[in-house]
Amino acid sequence: MFKHLQVIVNPASGRDRPILNTLHTVFKDTGLDWDVVITKAADDARRLAEEAAKSGSDVVAAYGGDGTIIEVAEGLIGTNVPLAIFPGGTANAIALALGIPSDLAEAAALVCRDPVKVRTVDMGQAGERCFMVAVGLGLAGEPAEGADRESKERLGPLAYALASLDALRRTKVDRYYITLDGKELEESGVSCVVANMGNFGVPGVSLAPDIDMADGLLDVVVIPGAGLGTIVSAAASMATTSVASPGNVPFPPWQARRVSIKAETQQAIQIDGEVMESGPVEARVLPGALRVIVPET
DSSP, rough: OSSSSEEEETTTSSSOOOOOHHHHHHHHTTTTTTEEOOOOOOOOHHHHHHHHTTTSSSSSEESHHHHHHHHHHHHTTTTOOOEEEEOSSOOOHHHOOOOOSHHHHHHGGGGGGOOOOOOEEEEEEEEHHHHHHEEEEEGGGGGHHHHHHHHHHHHHHHHHHHHHHHHHOOOEEEEEEEETTTTTEEESSSSSEEEESSSSSTTTTTSSHHHHTTOOOOEEEEOOOOHHHHHHHHHHHHHHHOOOOOTTSSSSHHHHHHEEEEEESSEEEEEEEEEEEESOOOEEEEEEEEEEEEEOO
């Protein structure tokens, strides 16, 4: 059992609901000492996580969306202190990929299990920024810009899908110059994704079924420019396919430890939902960088 839990809360997360009463109910009879701190500005979550690890907290929880979780994860890299994820955002792609319940009480209860299950996972790094899900160029870089806060609060993950479809109408086929562990190749498509996780926040839909967040590799996928029909068919295939094989993976990925990507024209780029400055992408995997509390199955 853990002795002290530090909960880092982003009050601007996508879910507008009280959480302290729920946490009190879950933890009150467990003997767990827990505290809550609030983020007020960008990078607060990373700094608070670092401070919690140094001050003796043996588990740190992040309440918020994927951006908050990433910041807390960055602060815990190399500390051996596990991360507990309390989903509080709109899409919650990271929690979904790890099988963590969307219900706060159920997610918090994972910290109190005896024994607690902790999974070691990879992270990626693009420039100075870390990521857990993916870096996207082209079409995959558009949703973060197209889905405004009002839409995300009203429609949830559907906001990203609608923004993607709108972006699809405006996205042209481009040429990608890719280097995978020193090997060069060229591919054409409407989007290029460097993924650490296969699921981007839509239940049952994965970019590619075999993407493993603990294999020490990044997966690179180029989505061809075959129009809306290809995208919809691919999504339907991924949503209904339970067994991966070369015949039912619409966009087979390449794998590498280090990835370099340059688009022929300037494109939108995002890293775990946050917009990046346009330009070449240099990414590398950070094997086993983080320990995360997960469900038993």
